[in-house]
Amino acid sequence: MTNSQATVFIIDDDADFRDSMQWLLESTPYNVESFASAQLFLDQYDGRSGCMLLDVRMPEINGLALQQLMRERDIRLPVIIITGHGDVPMAVNAMKNGALDFLEKPFDDEVLLRLVDKAMAEAGKRFSEQNEQRELQELYETLSRREREVMELVVTGNSNREIAETLGISPKTVEVHRSRVMSKMRAESLAQLVQMHSRLTL
CATH class of the missing domain: 3.40.50.2300 (Response regulator)
Structure with a gap:
């Protein structure tokens, strides 16, 4: 400014x-x-x-x-x-x-x-x-419904296996979704993703 x-x-x-x-x-x-x-x-x-x-x-x-x-x-x-x-x-x-x-x-x-x-x-x-908040919200809007579900479970500390059991999908599929979430949110680490999630208006 x-x-x-x-x-x-x-x-x-x-x-x-x-x-x-x-x-x-x-x-x-x-x-x-x-x-x-x-x-x-x-x-x-x-x-x-x-x-x-x-x-x-x-x-x-x-x-x-x-x-x-x-x-x-x-x-x-x-x-x-x-x-x-x-x-x-x-x-x-x-x-x-x-x-x-x-x-x-x-x-x-x-x-x-x-x-x-x-x-x-x-x-x-x-x-x-x-x-920054607006940009973060826009990134979140690009996630699919399943990717958002995976993100919610990832940031609360669930492992890929636990997420797979909760959502009824394979751990390999969880891994793919998790990778897409990190990429779309432009998060370089799990800690950064957790921080981003805390700032979102869900």
């Missing part, structure tokens, strides 16, 4: 604050997009990597509710909570829900810029992990 592709998404119902954040962040190498509500962001988000500056207190969908919706939709943007006076307990709850950090208004611009850089580094990591 390059800086030119990474976007800072600002979600805040205060137009003046959005404008000031947009102006501040235009000094960075990142794209900047702002939204007046959580719903507008959800309607327009297209899967790009980046981070989010999120107001915790907003009408309709507040910051905590948006975090929940992002989890449900597998949107893995690192979130920095922006909070006003009196909203610190909400900001703490947002941290418990996975926010990276929170800032209380008014805050120092340099502190925000440092946090955005930190969030972007985390975003790059999450984006790579998400791509």
Whole structure:
């Protein structure tokens, strides 16, 4: 992920604050997009990597509710909570829900810029992990039903003979299926196959 592709998404119902954040962040190498509500962001988000500056207190969908919706939709943007006076307990709850950090208004611009850089580094990591997960899932989809059955039994520690008895096939056939599983999943060892299996959404 390059800086030119990474976007800072600002979600805040205060137009003046959005404008000031947009102006501040235009000094960075990142794209900047702002939204007046959580719903507008959800309607327009297209899967790009980046981070989010999120107001915790907003009408309709507040910051905590948006975090929940992002989890449900597998949107893995690192979130920095922006909070006003009196909203610190909400900001703490947002941290418990996975926010990276929170800032209380008014805050120092340099502190925000440092946090955005930190969030972007985390975003790059999450984006790579998400791509790897997608590729892994696609490899799994190439397995036949029988190959998936063999894989399930292999990763739980069954020998070829035990798998053959369980599935009612010959050990030689198990060996062929097992070899195909390793090849299709691009696994170089049994340990790697076990690790891959643990990351799959079955």
